[in-house]
Amino acid sequence: MNKGTSAPPLVFKSFSTKEITQIIKSLKTKNSSGFDEINTKLLKISVNYICSPITHICNKSISIGIFPKRVKFSIIKPLFKKGERAIPSNYRPISLLTAFSKVIEKALCNRLIDHLNINSLLNPQQFGFRRNLLTENAIFNLTHEILKALNNKMIVGSIFFDLEKAFDLINHSLLINKLPHYGITGKSKLLIESYLANRFQRVQLDNPVLDTKLDSMWMKVKRGVPQGSILGPLLFILYINDLPNSIMQNVAPVIFADDTSILSTRQDANKLQEDLTLTFIQVSE
Numbered sequence: 001m002n003k004g005t006s007a008p009p010l011v012f013k014s015f016s017t018k019e020i021t022q023i024i025k026s027l028k029t030k031n032s033s034g035f036d037e038i039n040t041k042l043l044k045i046s047v048n049y050i051c052s053p054i055t056h057i058c059n060k061s062i063s064i065g066i067f068p069k070r071v072k073f074s075i076i077k078p079l080f081k082k083g084e085r086a087i088p089s090n091y092r093p094i095s096l097l098t099a100f101s102k103v104i105e106k107a108l109c110n111r112l113i114d115h116l117n118i119n120s121l122l123n124p125q126q127f128g129f130r131r132n133l134l135t136e137n138a139i140f141n142l143t144h145e146i147l148k149a150l151n152n153k154m155i156v157g158s159i160f161f162d163l164e165k166a167f168d169l170i171n172h173s174l175l176i177n178k179l180p181h182y183g184i185t186g187k188s189k190l191l192i193e194s195y196l197a198n199r200f201q202r203v204q205l206d207n208p209v210l211d212t213k214l215d216s217m218w219m220k221v222k223r224g225v226p227q228g229s230i231l232g233p234l235l236f237i238l239y240i241n242d243l244p245n246s247i248m249q250n251v252a253p254v255i256f257a258d259d260t261s262i263l264s265t266r267q268d269a270n271k272l273q274e275d276l277t278l279t280f281i282q283v284s285e
Contacts, residue, residue, distance in 0.1 A: 007121055007181070008183050009186065012111050014059050015059055015062075023103055023107055024050075024054075025047065027102055028040060029044060033096065033098075034073070034097050034098035034101070035098065036100075038098065038099050039099055040099045040102070062108075062111075062187065062188075062191060065194060067195040069198060073098070073200050073218070074199070074226050075095070075201070075202060075203075075204045075215075076094070076095060076096075077094045077096060078092070078093060079093075092227065093168070093203075095226035095228045097226060097228065102230055106230050109230050109234055112231075113234065115182075115184075119183065121183075121241075123241050123242075123243075123245075123255070125244045125253045125254055126241065127255065129236070129257060142254045142263070145263050146263065155272050156265050157264050157266075157273070157275070158262060158263050158264070159262045159276055159280055159283075160259070161260040161283060162260075166257075167225055167232060167236060167258075168223065168227075169223065169224060170225055172196045172223060175196070175235060175238070178241075179238070182241075196235075199221040200220055200221065201221055201226075202217060233257070236258070237257070240255070246285075247279050247283060248275060248279055248282065250264070252264075262279055262283070
């Protein structure tokens with residue numbers, strides 16, 4: 001990552017009530033809710049009455065660079081993945097955020113994506129969490145590179161990386177230090193810092209025997225972005241966006257969210273092994 005700003009500065013444009021209304025209507029209708037017990041279904045029913053105050057809150061946030069603290073509380077629901085059910089690490093922590101948080105996040109996400117796309121700041125090798133870039137596109141890119149190498153009678157080698165619990169491992173300080181490279185400075189940078197800082201969460205478990213819920217104490221979040229959030233995936237791809245630029249130029253990376261595939265082609269098997277070994281070290285660092 002080069003020091004200094006490499007992109008035009010991001011200046012958040014004010015939101016209109018029409019835009020916020022469209023965002024509310026675009027949210028998935030769900031009965032589940034955050035700690036405030038207000039779901040998106042209720043938000044949609046009352047959209048005509050609440051769109052003006054929510055628009056005011058969104059515009060106030062971008063003008064002072066502060067994300068509202070009352071919507072930075074999330075309830076964690078453990079979702080079983082695989083393996084032994086008694087082992088906590090075999091569960092994915094899904095964050096139940098407030099519906100109001102989703103509206104503000106969606107508004108900010110739209111502005112950020114426009115800025116990143118207009119200035120072509122996202123790495124073309126990243127296919128995850130991007131509009132019109134699906135799993136099929138990543139698979140096509142990967143198989144195309146392999147077939148092209150084989151047609152040229154080259155030897156193909158690959159390394160497949162998977163960041164376990166990737167969203168939970170984001171270092172806030174490192175992410176914030178990368179933001180100026182993408183023109184996210186001033187109030188926009190303060191707003192992202194505010195979004196990440198002083199977040200709290202508690203774990204909620206269902207007790208089917210007693211038909212009750214068990215809640216843990218509220219604990220401060222020290223790293224990561226909420227799984228299930230709208231802004232989180234975009235911040236994650238910014239976090240790893242510079243990965244392809246930090247490895248050898250003669251290898252081909254294909255990234256889909258936290259899964260990274262790196263191809264190397266050589267006519268000599270020993271050279272291929274050297275390339276893959278060096279690339280593995282570079283990616284690890």
